Amino acid sequence: MSKCSVCGQAFPEGEMSYCSQCGRAYCERCAEEVPSMAALGICPDCEEAWQAEDDMDEEW
């Protein structure tokens, strides 16, 4: 069992989504409400960092 970092409920690991950057756990229901998890498999925090890095790359 893994604990969802959003709602705090425990679910079987097969039903969880994990941020590929920081490993934050989301249950299926919470992951659906987070666009960056659905689209990129990363949490909003990491998406921000990822986009900031991307912006920096564009300046080079």
Ligand SMILES: [Zn+2]
């Ligand atoms: Zn949840």
Ligand SMILES: [Zn+2]
């Ligand atoms: Zn993350």
